[in-house]
Amino acid sequence: MxxxxxxxxxxxxxxxxQSGFYRKSLIILLLVTSIPTALLALATYYVGTKQIEQxxxxxxxxxxxxxxxxxxxxxxxxxxxxxMWTFFPILQGNLGQMTVESFKxxxxxxxxxxxxxxIMGDSNPLIREVRLFLPDSGLYISPLKANVAVPIDNxxxxxxxxxxxxxxxxxxxxxxxxxxxxxRLVPDEAPYGYFLTMIDETAMNKLIQTEHDSQSTAFMLRAxxxxxxxxxxxxxxxxxFEYMLRRQVNEQNQASGSFYTKWNGEKYTVSFGTxxxxxxxxxxxxxxxxxxxxxxxxxxxxxxxxxxxIAIAVLLSWFASLQLYQPIVRLMKLFRSSRNExxxxxxxxxxxxxxxxxxLNSESQLLHERMEQNLATLREIFLFQLLHDHLSHLxxxxxxxxxxxxxxxxxxxxxxxxxxxxxxxxxxxxxxSEGDEQLVTFAASNVIAExxxxxxxQAEVVNEQELAVSVLVLMPEDTGHExxxxxxxxxxxxxxxxxxxxxxxxxxxxxxxxSSAVSDLPEAHREVNLLFRFRNxxxxxxxxxxxxxxxxxxxxxxxxALEKELIRSVRSGERTEALHKLDRFVEELTTSGGKEMIIxxxxxxxxxVLLQQIILSGISPQGLYNSPDLYNDLNKLRExxxxxxxxxxxxxxxxxSLNETMSQVQDQWMQETxxxxxxxxxxxxxxxxxxxxxxxxxxxxxxxxxxxFKEVTGIxxxxxxxxxxxxxxKELLLTTNDKVNDIAYRVGYQPSYYYRVFKKHEGITPTKxxxxxxxxx
Numbered sequence: 001m002x003x004x005x006x007x008x009x010x011x012x013x014x015x016x017x018q019s020g021f022y023r024k025s026l027i028i029l030l031l032v033t034s035i036p037t038a039l040l041a042l043a044t045y046y047v048g049t050k051q052i053e054q055x056x057x058x059x060x061x062x063x064x065x066x067x068x069x070x071x072x073x074x075x076x077x078x079x080x081x082x083x084m085w086t087f088f089p090i091l092q093g094n095l096g097q098m099t100v101e102s103f104k105x106x107x108x109x110x111x112x113x114x115x116x117x118x119i120m121g122d123s124n125p126l127i128r129e130v131r132l133f134l135p136d137s138g139l140y141i142s143p144l145k146a147n148v149a150v151p152i153d154n155x156x157x158x159x160x161x162x163x164x165x166x167x168x169x170x171x172x173x174x175x176x177x178x179x180x181x182x183x184r185l186v187p188d189e190a191p192y193g194y195f196l197t198m199i200d201e202t203a204m205n206k207l208i209q210t211e212h213d214s215q216s217t218a219f220m221l222r223a224x225x226x227x228x229x230x231x232x233x234x235x236x237x238x239x240x241f242e243y244m245l246r247r248q249v250n251e252q253n254q255a256s257g258s259f260y261t262k263w264n265g266e267k268y269t270v271s272f273g274t275x276x277x278x279x280x281x282x283x284x285x286x287x288x289x290x291x292x293x294x295x296x297x298x299x300x301x302x303x304x305x306x307x308x309x310i311a312i313a314v315l316l317s318w319f320a321s322l323q324l325y326q327p328i329v330r331l332m333k334l335f336r337s338s339r340n341e342x343x344x345x346x347x348x349x350x351x352x353x354x355x356x357x358x359x360l361n362s363e364s365q366l367l368h369e370r371m372e373q374n375l376a377t378l379r380e381i382f383l384f385q386l387l388h389d390h391l392s393h394l395x396x397x398x399x400x401x402x403x404x405x406x407x408x409x410x411x412x413x414x415x416x417x418x419x420x421x422x423x424x425x426x427x428x429x430x431x432x433s434e435g436d437e438q439l440v441t442f443a444a445s446n447v448i449a450e451x452x453x454x455x456x457x458q459a460e461v462v463n464e465q466e467l468a469v470s471v472l473v474l475m476p477e478d479t480g481h482e483x484x485x486x487x488x489x490x491x492x493x494x495x496x497x498x499x500x501x502x503x504x505x506x507x508x509x510x511x512x513x514x515s516s517a518v519s520d521l522p523e524a525h526r527e528v529n530l531l532f533r534f535r536n537x538x539x540x541x542x543x544x545x546x547x548x549x550x551x552x553x554x555x556x557x558x559x560x561a562l563e564k565e566l567i568r569s570v571r572s573g574e575r576t577e578a579l580h581k582l583d584r585f586v587e588e589l590t591t592s593g594g595k596e597m598i599i600x601x602x603x604x605x606x607x608x609v610l611l612q613q614i615i616l617s618g619i620s621p622q623g624l625y626n627s628p629d630l631y632n633d634l635n636k637l638r639e640x641x642x643x644x645x646x647x648x649x650x651x652x653x654x655x656x657s658l659n660e661t662m663s664q665v666q667d668q669w670m671q672e673t674x675x676x677x678x679x680x681x682x683x684x685x686x687x688x689x690x691x692x693x694x695x696x697x698x699x700x701x702x703x704x705x706x707x708x709f710k711e712v713t714g715i716x717x718x719x720x721x722x723x724x725x726x727x728x729x730k731e732l733l734l735t736t737n738d739k740v741n742d743i744a745y746r747v748g749y750q751p752s753y754y755y756r757v758f759k760k761h762e763g764i765t766p767t768k769x770x771x772x773x774x775x776x777x
Contacts, residue, residue, distance in 0.1 A: 061258055061271050067208055067218075068273050068282055074126060075278065079171060082184040082197055085120055089620055096192020099137055103149035110148050112623060118143040120195075128179060128200035132186070134193040135162045165194055173278060180278060201228045208282060216286045217242060223279035225250040241285075245270060249283055261285075379406045383462050387417075387470055389522035399518040408458060413474045415515040416488060419528045420448060420495060422467040423506040423638060437467050444499055445469045451498060455491050470525065481514055489543065496541045508535055509543045535596045558602055559588045566606075567613055575655050579648055586644045600635060603643050607634060614654055624657055625650065670708040673698055677709065678720075685724050686748040691717045725749065726761055733770045740766045 085091075090112060103110045113132070121130045121143070132141040138158055139151045152158040164174065164183050170191075171184045179198040185191035201220070205228060208218045219242055220228035227246075232239060241263055248261060249272050256273035272283045382402060385391050391399065400410050422444055425437060432440065445463040448471060452459035458474035475484050488511055496507045510531050512524035524546075531544050562585045569578035589602045607630060614621050627633050630650070637643045677694050691709075695702045710716050715723075725747040732743045743766070744754035758766050 063271075063284065065273065067284070068275055071204070071208070071275050071280075071282065074124075075173075075275075078124060078126065078182055078197060078199075079184075081120075081123060082171065082182055082195060085195060086184065086186045086188055088116060089615060089622075090116060091186050096134055096136055098134070100139055100147075100149045100151050103141075104147075112620075113141055114143040114148045117141060120197075126199055126203050128198045128203075131196045131198075132193055133161055133165070133196055135165045136192065140196075161196075164196070167191060204228065208284070216284075217245070218282070218284040219246075221246060221249070221281040221283060223274075223281070225281075228280060245283055245285055249281065375407060379408075379460060380462055382406060383460055383470075383472060384464065386518070386521055387462065387472075387525040389526075392519075392522065396517055396519050403518065408460075408474065410474070410518075412477050413458070414477055414479075414484075415518065415521060416473045416475060416484060417512040417515065417521060417524045417528065418471040418473065418488060418492065419510045419512075419525065419532075420444070420469045420471065420499075421508040421510070421532060422469075422499070422503065423508055425467060425505065438465055440503060440505075441465055441467050441469065444503060447498055447502060448495060451491070451494060455487070455494075472521070484514070485511075485545075492543045496543075500541060507541045508532060511543065511545045511547075513547045532596060558605065559585055559592070562588060563606060563609060567609060570610075570613060570651070570655060570658075573655065573659055575652065578651060578655065582647060582651060583644065586640055586647075590640050596638065599640055599643070603634060603647065604631060606647070607631065610651070610654070619654070619657055624654060670704070671712060673700065673705070674709050674712040677705070678713070681721060681724060685721065685728060686746055688748070689721070722757060722761070726758060729754070729758070729766070730762075730769065733766055734774050740770075 090109075098106075117130050117132060121127050129142065129144060134140065139149055140161070141149055152161060161176075164176065165185070166172075166183075167185065169183075169185075170188065171182070173180065173182055175181065176183075176196060176198065179201065181199065182195075182197040184195040184197070186193055186195060205220050208220065219232065222228055225246065232242065244263065245261070248259070248270070252259070252272070258269065258271040261268050261270055266287050268285045268287055270283070270285045272281055274281055386399070394402075403410050422440065425432070425440065441463055444467075445461050448469055449461040452461060452471055452473070456473050456475070460472045462470040462472070464470055473488070475487075492509045492511070495509065499505065499507050510528035512528050515521055515524055527546055528544075531546050535542055535544060562581060566578060566581040566585055569581050585606065586599075586603075589599055611621050611630070614624065621630070622628075634643065634646060637646060676698070680694070681689065691702055691706060695705045698705070700708075706717060709720070713720055729743050729747045729749075732738060732746065733740075736743075738746070740754075741751040744751040747754070749757065755765060758769070762769060764772070
């Protein structure tokens with residue numbers, strides 16, 4: 001029917017005057033619409049491309065300044081790190097006088113020193129290697145060498161490295177062995193050597209590679225115009241574009257600047273600048289052709305469309321009636337192709353389109369429902385990023401727009417933030433195992449979300465893991481501040497009652513003040529978490545209000561007396577008494593301070609005193625404990641009981657090490673003391689000497705001196721003195737003509753007692769001994 005209508009009716013229609021008028025009107029309409037299109041294309045091409053080139057050029061120069069600042073900051077950070085390294089305890093002492101043989105003997109010390117240098121080299125990706133040079137010893141320490149301590153045998157090389165040792169310059173940049181290096185004297189007072197931190201120029205070059213476009217590049221040059229990365233000099237045939245840019249930059253003879261250049265038919269914007277600290281030149285080039293190509297392409301399309309419209313205007317007028325039906329045909333083809341249907345067109349096109357529209361509408365509703373299911377997760381992720389200041393780069397308007405996209409009503413709303421923290425997990429290990437913190441937090445967040453949904457119109461719960469949950473409440477602006485606080489307090493009390501009964505844990509709630517802007521929420525979140533430090537650890541459940549905190553109203557009562565008693569017990573090696581004093585210290589600090597922050601500060605103070613005692617006793621804390629940051633480990637604990645248990649573990653480990661060290665020291669000291677006593681006995685054997693007199697003279701107890709004397713000599717003090725006196729008397733009997741009584745007095749005996757002792761030990765009298773063993777008259 002439709003085909004017959006088209007073949008019979010339409011030709012007759014076009015033969016009328018109205019059809020001629022229709023064709024003229026259509027031609028005029030096409031001309032009016034085509035000419036502006038052509039003009040728009042020309043304006044788009046000439047204005048759009050120039051504007052894009054200018055904007056890209058300015059953005060390119062800004063990125064250059066940003067990257068130069070970033071590199072400058074990286075080098076400054078290296079200087080700060082190098083300064084911090086000089087305070088390591090292992091660098092103190094007579095390290096500067098040690099030789100290669102000394103390092104070979106001190107295996108443990110050399111290993112610790114190499115390990116320290118290796119850690120220093122891994123602390124920053126820009127560091128190639130860190131070496132410790134000892135100019136007086138003619139060697140350097142390198143963890144990358146097999147022998148660690150490497151002697152410098154080349155006289156010229158040794159003279160060069162000694163020239164870097166400038167006492168008037170504690171820290172400066174130079175070039176050593178072809179690498180940009182940072183020289184830092186160690187230690188600050190009376191330096192004996194210096195750190196040589198060599199920069200990995202390849203890593204530095206990779207740092208600036210921010211473009212992912214194959215037609216863009218960035219690289220670094222030395223101050224003299226040579227390549228910073230030596231790999232570039234080996235790839236000349238593969239990097240013709242970079243070599244061309246280097247030549248053009250060197251021809252500029254300027255510290256910084258920008259210009260345009262062409263390469264292989266493409267236009268580039270090139271910017272370069274100098275890093276003041278090193279004199280390096282940073283060069284970056286970005287293709288403009290890729291950015292302007294869409295504009296050029298669009299302009300050409302518009303020009304072609306305008307010209308084509310003018311050319312076919314007459315032809316289109318003859319087929320106007322057919323074009324009226326084309327949208328319906330195209331729409332039906334689109335529906336049929338989307339459903340993969342084949343065959344003849346249906347008789348009723350409108351009914352077919354209606355049926356297809358209903359099907360697409362149902363599909364859209366299904367997709368909308370699925371999106372709503374995922375919206376809750378997206379909302380929570382967005383709020384988590386917002387509270388942790390990951391969206392600080394977004395302005396207030398963008399944040400509000402995103403919140404509205406996620407379904408929040410922000411118009412005429414104020415924001416209140418509540419942070420819930422679960423305490424006492426370590427006491428529930430009989431119900432939970434270690435690692436179940438996330439499971440407990442998930443359960444708590446579900447309970448909080450259910451309670452919040454029943455109380456507030458708009459409230460969002462964020463599971464922050466690690467036993468912490470945040471709640472953001474959006475309240476109407478006409479709700480008074482006092483009324484809002486009352487509702488939040490009632491909600492907090494309800495939370496404490498519900499969570500305590502379900503989880504059997506202590507609940508700590510922090511309330512921030514009213515926030516009128518979304519961008520203020522990260523700061524409010526940070527302040528609430530700081531507020532938790534002021535909680536009263538003696539209370540089970542608490543609600544802390546940031547507006548009523550009074551953070552500076554309470555003074556800390558630090559138990560200095562108990563600290564002294566504790567350190568005294570540690571020094572004397574009384575482990576039980578030291579642990580008892582530690583319990584009393586924590587108890588008094590908890591009772592007098594009450595606030596978590598005060599307790600944490602007190603425990604940090606005690607840790608500092610203990611570390612000082614460890615260093616004074618000659619033990620390295622880094623070698624004693626495996627943790628690189630004891631303060632950070634301590635600050636992760638929240639409960640006083642956890643802090644006390646952690647401190648006891650560290651204290652016992654130190655006292656065990658101290659006992660081993662003291663035992664060795666005491667054995668050596670007793671050996672030296674006994675040697676001194678024996679030397680004095682050799683001189684004073686004829687006098688009235690005793691063990692008591694020597695114990696008073698050397699300040700040691702009689703018991704320790706007696707046991708030490710027997711352990712060193714194998715006999716007790718009296719037997720040793722008797723043997724010494726008898727040996728001296730026998731020498732006098734054989735070498736002099738003195739009377740026996742006089743000899744007895746000379747060795748410290750009464751004659752009668754001397755006779756008895758001599759005969760008891762020798763089996764004969766002194767006179768008989770002289771007669772038997774004396775030679776000559």
